[in-house]
Amino acid sequence: MKGMLKLGVVLALYATAACVGLAFVYSATSETIALRAEKDLQDALKELFPEADGFKEITGSIASPDPGIKFETEYAAQKSNTVIGAALEASGASYGGPIKILAGVGTDGKITKVKILEHSDTPGLGANAASPAYYVDKPNNLTFYGQFAGKSVKEPFEVKNDVMVITASTITSRAVATAVKAAGDAASGWLAAQTGGAR
Secondary structure, three states, rough: OOHHHHHHHHHHHHHHHHHHHHHHHHHHHHHHHHHHHHHHHHHHHHHHOOOEEEOOOEEOOOOOOOOOEEEEEEEEEOOOEEEEEEEEEEEEEEEOOOEEEEEEEEEOOEEEEEEEEEOOOOOOHHHHHHOOOOOHHHHHHHEEEHHHHHHHHHHOOOEEOOOOOOOOOOHHHHHHHHHHOOOOOHHHHHHHHHHOOOO
């Protein structure tokens, strides 16, 4: 009994030491991780709006028109203090779990660009949604996510209609198209309200 008690105490001490060590590692790296994540986000926003000189977070200002799509963060792209577009981080269900995209919408009612931020879909199939080496239109070097740039938010965004599908990955293709459509419709409406125009 004494031996068991001693072993329990030793194990508890090791567990405590491990927890304290992990806490120190997390404390030392959490700020670096947060700074890196912020830089990655700013770089992604700049890809969507290269001409913008700033991005203002407006999370909570834009409601999703689709109950299956959640907006996580929202940003107004600005140039010389004028809103030139909106960028929305949108997530929805896909084949392997949630898929998260970042979509930019200009004041002209067109998608500026789409980035796939996170996904859990099958490598070589649904994962091709985010691959810069997978082309839905090889002669024109058009990637799956690249096909959305320049599309009007008024288009249907229907797979096998106006959206080219990833081979053997209809579910992933539809998940991305649905998220982009929701982001496009919502951002366009918000932008129209800001500029006093109609979309």
